[in-house]
Amino acid sequence: MVREVISPAERQALYETYRYSAAIRSGDLLFVSGQVGSRADGSPEPDFERQVKLAFANLLAVLTAAGCTLRDVVDVTTFHTDPETQFETVMAVKQAVFGEPPYPNWTAVGVTWLAGFDFEIKVIARIGAAER
Incomplete structure (x- = not known):
């Protein structure tokens, strides 16, 4: 099966610098690399809630x-540097973003390092799933 690289044009330099793809389309599946709350210059957004919102915006x-929407997302993995104190904020943003059921499945992982960030999100989406 052919793998197709998907990248939003405005962040292409980031992916070229670090030599990875924003997402890979394989058949009708889209595998999205971890998205963080980075500003246009690549630096972390210091306010945690804004960082989480920006990570979701970068994901979107x-x-x-790739021609997808959030309704196409079937699997979510999030990474947190301090899950205990961050959980409520993440849940509030996640609820605002994903809205109504059916919700994608979700795994939250506590980590000690995210290259200066405090939150990261990666997903798998089925392209065109929202249309079915």
Whole structure:
């Protein structure tokens, strides 16, 4: 099966610098790399809630570049540097983003390092799933 690289145009330099793809389309599946709350210059957004919102915005940009929406997302993995104190904020943003059921499945993982970030999200989406 052919793998197609998906990248939003405005963040292409980031992916070229670090030599990875924003997402890979394989058949009708889209595998999105971890998205963080980075500003346009690549630096972390210091306010945690804004960092989480920006990570979701960056995720949406990748999904849009692939012709997907958040309704196409079937699997979510999030990474947190301090899950105990961050959980409520993440849940509030996640609820605002994903809205109504059916919700994608979700795994949250506590980590000690995210290259200066405090939150990261990666997903798998089925392209065109929202239309079915």
